[in-house]
Amino acid sequence: MLSLRRRINTIYIFNARSTRLLGVSSTLVDKRNYIKTWQEIPGPSSLPVIGQLHHFLPGGSLYNVKHALYDTLYKRYGPIVKMKILGVPFLIINLYDPGAIEKILREEDILPDRPAFQSLQYYRKNYLKSDNPNSESESTGLITEHGDNWKSLRSKVNPIMLQPKGVKVYxxxxxxxxEDMVSRIQFLLDEKHMVNNVRHEITMWSLESVAVVSLGQRLNLFDPNLPEDSPARKLTKNIHEVFYIAQNLDLKxxxxxxISTPLFRKAMKTYAEQWELSKYFVQQSMVNLKKETNRPDDEKSILEKLVNIDERTAVLMAGDSLFAGVDTAGNVVTSILYLLARNPDKQKKLREELISENPKQTYLKACIKETLRIIPVVPANLRKVSKDYDVLGYRIPKDSxxxxxxxxxGKTEQHFPRPNEFIPERWxxxxxDPLYYGNAHPFVYNPFGFGTRSCIGRRIAQLxxxxxxxxxxxxxxxSWDGPPAEVEVAIRWLANRELTLNTLFDQFGPIVRLEGKLRAPTLIFILDAEAAALILRSENWMPVRPGFRS
Structure with a gap:
């Protein structure tokens, strides 16, 4: 207990001291350069302990704005918005200014830190067995890793994934x-010329096409006779579970x-299953590749080139492609079909180009770009900044x-005239022409990210x-018969109720120690009145109560 107490005191006394020093420093800077402190950044009002949570609850100003959260924040507070949410131990800054966005992306481009999918990173770091004695320095994958480990892996796979010649193989x-997807749709059409559960069919197409690249083979998911217990069907089910788990563990x-919650334990099993299935298909493809000899390098597949690095890298990249590519590709093509259905004149124009077999497919590419402007894969990029930044008259502190x-x-009149209309011609x-896309700031439209952390599979995705x-x-x-669709992009910050204090007491008794993973601090729960009174009285002279520094 003593060591824990010292640890907590050291952390928060240091933070308190830093905050006071920052305040003095900010005051001096204020007089010279008119830079306001991060506490003065506009945003929803904050209450003690719960922060801004009340705005997201029923009756709150941001309740039920699922499809327009970021747009609402921009309209209410301007180009820079501060967020501080209960249960989130870091400051969140929303930027809506392309110049400020460019500054952050360019200056954070050496070893950019983009936090994501910590549960998958934890599995790969702690559960995967490695033959490498220096396994601590091994990367856990491009979508989970940061720093030198990420840089090392990215430098290995960049020449393979981004070579135009390598993509032409596919x-x-x-x-x-x-074409097989078209045949399946024709088979599934009912008497009203409709298909039930189109989303499921698109997911199967997406997984099938991703597997061609990442696993080096067809899964034959369109085959109605494919057994339910086959590895391909198991992988389909696994992908759905992975998406659900990652959303609930990492985005909430x-x-x-x-503590090892039920969903965490399920996640470790699900990630293990995905790894084994990916490994199974990669090894199967390796056997087939060995039968094909003396092929020129420009005819070799991406998987074949990755295997030449080592098998672990090939399986890692396969897992990342399945994790990040299947849902993404499915969402984008669904959006393309929706927007073309809502704009039959554009659909007709595209069909005429395709039937003419114009090899440049200019209008097709324009339709894809316009879709990614209106309904991007993700609404925003994310960076954990490595230093203080002065933007828009405010100071954004390091680690925000x-x-x-x-x-x-991308949907503002200033950058794209008639922004809510589907106009592929602007590209x-x-x-x-006033519609010309080049009139917009270059950092407004960024569907595949920027710089060293941009999407490594963007050429494959385009194809x-x-x-x-x-x-x-x-x-x-x-065609589309319903009302206009709404895309939900809100982040749900309400507490996850997997675990309650009553559950802790029932399972472990009046004192519970929770060891933090991934640099989270250790917590001690005191569930006994007398022990709690002793702590409160002993710490009453100069109590340190860690809270929300904003």
Missing amino acids: NKPLYKVA PSLWRY FVILNHEVL IVDKT QLESFTSQMIKNFEV
Whole structure:
């Protein structure tokens, strides 16, 4: 207990001292450069202990704005907005200014820190067995890693994943997957020319096309006779579970960093299953590749080149592709079909281009770009900043999480005239046209990220989207009968109720120690009245109560 007490006191006395020094420093800077402190950044009002949580509860000013949260914050508070949420131990800054966004992205581009998917990182770091005696220095994957480990892996795979010649290898295979998807849709059409559960079919296409690249083979998911207990069907089910688990463990407050919750235990099993399935398909492809000899390098697959680095890298990249690529590709093509259905004149124009077999496919590419402007894959980029930044007259402190809101900016009249209209022509008109996309600030539209941390699979993704969209629009007329769709982008900050204090008491008794994972501090729960009274009385002279520094 003594060592823990010292640890807590050291941490928070240091932070309190730092805060006071920052206040003095900010006052001096204020007089010279008119830079306001981070406490003065606009944002929803904050209450003691709960922070801004009350705004998201029923009756609150931000309750039930699921599809327009970031847009609402921008309209109410301007180009920089401060957020401090219960259960989130860091400052969140929303930026809506392209110049400020450019500054952050450029200056954080050496070893950019983009926090994401900590539960997957924890599994790969602590559960995967490695033959490497220096396994601590091994990367856990591109989507989970940061710092030198991330840089090392990225430098290995960049020449393989981003080479245009390497992507051309998949032109015919991906178009064949799209053609098979068309055949399946034709088979599934009912008497009203409709397909039930289109989303499920699109997910199968997405997994099938991602597998061609990352696993080096077809999964044959469109085969109605494929057994339910086959590895391919198991992988399909696993992908759905992984998405659900990652959303609930990593994008919502959860106690898994302190205690092995039921969902955390399920996550470790699900991630293990995905790893073994990925490994199974990669090894199967390796056996087939060994039978094919003397092929020139520009005809070798991405998987074959990754295996030449080592098998672990190949399986890591396969897992990352499945984790990040399947849901993403499915969402984008769904958005493309929706916007074309809502704009039949644009759909007709695209079909005419596709039937003419114009090899440049200019309008097809423009339709994809316009879709990613209106309904981007993610509404914003994220960076954990490595130093203090002075932007828009305010100081953003080091270690803040900065949300770079590209979606909101991409739908502002200032940058894209008639922003809420689906106008693919803006991407191909002459520079003198008011609609010309080049009139917008270059950091407004950023669908695949920026710099060293940009999407490594963007060339493959582009080919996926082009092959699917072209085959679907050539063969079908897509229509939409319902009201306009709303895209939910709100982050749910309400507490996860997997674990209550009553549960802790019932399982462990009146004193419970929760060891933090991933640098989270250790917690001691005192569930006994006399012990709690002793602590409170003993700490009453100069009590240190860790709280919300904002």
